[in-house]
Amino acid sequence: MTAEGQIDGDRIAELIEAARSAMVAHAEELTALDSAIGDADHGLNMKRGFEALAADAGAISAKPLGEALKAAGMKLVMTVGGASGPLFGTFLMTLGKEIDANSFAGAFAKAVDSVAARGKSERGQKTMLDVLYPLSEALAGGKSPRELADVAAAAAEATVPLKATRGRASFLGDRSIGHMDPGSRSCVILTGVVADWAEGRA
Amino acid sequence: MNASKANVGIVIVSHSPLVAQGAADMVRQMVGDEVPLAWCGGDPAGGLGTSVEAIVGAIEQAWSPSGVAVLVDLGGAETNSEMAIEMIGEPRMDRIRICNAPIVEGAVMAATEASGGSSLEEVVATAEELSPL
Numbered sequence: 001m002t003a004e005g006q007i008d009g010d011r012i013a014e015l016i017e018a019a020r021s022a023m024v025a026h027a028e029e030l031t032a033l034d035s036a037i038g039d040a041d042h043g044l045n046m047k048r049g050f051e052a053l054a055a056d057a058g059a060i061s062a063k064p065l066g067e068a069l070k071a072a073g074m075k076l077v078m079t080v081g082g083a084s085g086p087l088f089g090t091f092l093m094t095l096g097k098e099i100d101a102n103s104f105a106g107a108f109a110k111a112v113d114s115v116a117a118r119g120k121s122e123r124g125q126k127t128m129l130d131v132l133y134p135l136s137e138a139l140a141g142g143k144s145p146r147e148l149a150d151v152a153a154a155a156a157e158a159t160v161p162l163k164a165t166r167g168r169a170s171f172l173g174d175r176s177i178g179h180m181d182p183g184s185r186s187c188v189i190l191t192g193v194v195a196d197w198a199e200g201r202a
Numbered sequence: 203m204n205a206s207k208a209n210v211g212i213v214i215v216s217h218s219p220l221v222a223q224g225a226a227d228m229v230r231q232m233v234g235d236e237v238p239l240a241w242c243g244g245d246p247a248g249g250l251g252t253s254v255e256a257i258v259g260a261i262e263q264a265w266s267p268s269g270v271a272v273l274v275d276l277g278g279a280e281t282n283s284e285m286a287i288e289m290i291g292e293p294r295m296d297r298i299r300i301c302n303a304p305i306v307e308g309a310v311m312a313a314t315e316a317s318g319g320s321s322l323e324e325v326v327a328t329a330e331e332l333s334p335l
Contacts, residue, residue, distance in 0.1 A: 081246050081249070082252075086282055086285040
């Protein structure tokens with residue numbers, strides 16, 4: 001997967017636009033999930049961040065891939081407005097930092113670890129990590145983009161019966177059981193975007 | 203007064219600008235101008251939330267060579283404050299601490315401790331005495 005290093009700017013711009021479009025389309029759904037167990041702002045926050053990212057798509061996509069990922073992550077950090085900003089932003093910034101020196105799967109694994117460190121969280125706490133770790137393992141196992149999207153969807157579904165022990169939902173204790181984690185759902189949406197894009201369907 | 207400049211600074215970061223400003227008003231009433239103080243609240247679009255950029259700005263505003271204690275309310279405020287501190291970077295980031303304390307009481311107690319010229323460690327410890335175990 002080191003060919004990632006040669007992705008041209010137009011393709012990066014396409015991916016940013018596809019991500020923006022998906023986050024806009026799913027904003028209400030994400031906010032509804034978040035209103036069940038959080039503070040009802042996840043969809044709006046992600047929409048704002050990806051709209052800001054798309055507004056800078058020209059400058060960002062002109063950079064080499066690693067730098068583009070770092071700039072995209074910083075843009076999310078500065079514009080999302082909730083904890084999702086530093087979490088998704090740190091993911092992209094670490095991915096950008098590691099992508100030239102590692103395989104894509106290796107860089108992805110480091111990015112997931114950086115999210116765990118940023119959120120002081122671990123697997124099994126009903127957070128986005130419950131999708132990112134299975135995704136990371138599937139990537140290391142050489143799964144196709146479409147298979148990765150399925151892995152992500154199943155992993156997010158598996159957050160439904162979990163009790164939240166990290167993040168705002170943890171305030172609810174047992175009442176967090178029975179709802180999908182919104183951050184996990186965002187990871188599924190974005191994995192779907194990347195899978196479609198990688199297979200030329202974006 | 204130059205003396206007050208050496209006191210630890212206090213930064214209040216809430217999801218709500220009204221909460222942040224109100225807590226800051228209470229601090230001012232307790233300690234006057236003895237302590238560098240700044241607050242921020244609201245997301246980048248003005249709704250409830252926090253902004254990394256605004257937090258960096260508040261820390262700059264309350265900066266003291268003795269350090270800065272940051273009081274936060276909910277999770278996003280903490281995560282965004284940690285991000286802001288990393289962006290401020292070395293060497294100053296070592297003298298910025300997030301207090302594990304309730305935002306209003308913590309800010310008042312931290313500022314009262316800071317107004318006496320206490321170290322950053324003492325200021326943080328005083329605020330954190332308020333936290334449930």
